[in-house]
Amino acid sequence: MHAFQKKGAIPLYTQVADWIREQIYDGTWNYGEQIVSENQLGEMLKISRGTIKKAIAQLCEEGLLTQVQGKGTFVTDDKISYPMGKGLLSFAESMKEQNIAYTTKVLEKRFEQANAHIAQKLHIAQGDTILYLKRVRYVNEEPVMLIENRINIQLCPGLEEVDFTTQSLFDAVERISGRKIKFSEARYAARTVGMERAPYLDVHESAPVLHLEQIVHLDNDDVIDFGNVWLKSNRYYLGMIYQR
């Protein structure tokens, strides 16, 4: 049995939350499975039910646990694979491969002037017009991905007319620009989501997210898109097979 420090500097519910996290991280409790009830946990750990409740609430905010009304508490199942090492797939193509249905909501679509940072990424001049696009993607009505695109609209005039609720960005770019998308430079990092983006993914501001920064090139090497994608943690993983 684990020894909790009832009089230590670390709140008891934080210690219990961490004990639960370890059960998951070390594989004793599996992703997607229901966990034992609050009463059982309290008895197992000799901890009051109020403290157990608080620990579980913290892990729900973090996204590691999910409570389902009338059913119980589950280890959140991160079963959506983000495509890696399969070449550059659009989100639509990747979800189709996995047989996962999704919907898209367009939150913003407007012209903006590029600041110095954006101008450098897109290889344009500061102050040049770009198309800014902000979308959220939902699976089973749960928001799983926030996407911000900054597009060099000079390379694709008319793109602003597209209804991105039903059309994929890559398809629309290829159709309107008459060019193919050739490659992208991607970098992934783990970050804290923060107050600004937490509401879009319906998580607490302290939740971890996978952040993808992507520079997308056309077949003449022009940069068409500087994308920032925020993937809900505990839903998405990056899957990859390495050959030696």
Place this chain on the structure above:
Amino acid sequence: MHAFQKKGAIPLYTQVADWIREQIYDGTWNYGEQIVSENQLGEMLKISRGTIKKAIAQLCEEGLLTQVQGKGTFVTDDKISYPMGKGLLSFAESMKEQNIAYTTKVLEKRFEQANAHIAQKLHIAQGDTILYLKRVRYVNEEPVMLIENRINIQLCPGLEEVDFTTQSLFDAVERISGRKIKFSEARYAARTVGMERAPYLDVHESAPVLHLEQIVHLDNDDVIDFGNVWLKSNRYYLGMIYQR
């Protein structure tokens, strides 16, 4: 100017921390660069220095900012690339490619009996003996990576004698087993580090980390290693070029 809610439900320092986070996430403040002084920030935002200090302390705990004694506060530079899409590289090979010097500390090396979860991953029976190996890697004396390996020691008897302070695991496995490492199945996710692992990486328990789970196969397809790697966020990113 940003409007802070001085009487809202969200503490003012949390709002300021989030404002700083946005400067970084939207590229106004660059990774690796020094940020403006606490006094300047206080004047810019019309916020007391004590609140600014608290906001900066929170972001240092999170790992997004780094304070350097006598120099000031910097946006942490996540400049170490974890190899992706280049085939299966050992850590040693990848660091050599990037010209980054590192050291390794072996924290644990012992025989264990496989639990059900580990047995399933290694394709062995529950209760079979495995070698458990726990290492921390340091760059510039800063811990950047915690590695836990669970190794099917039947495939590589004698591996426990190796000094992993100076030798890489993959090299030792290939030398002792007489087999080549052929491929690995990897999955990456963003997670909260938690109390158990935070001290090894010298971060706060709430810090985000990149978690890599890896199953490593020999050239006869036997599973030699079930690895769990915890990469310090704001230090590591996963870099990748996708071809369409």
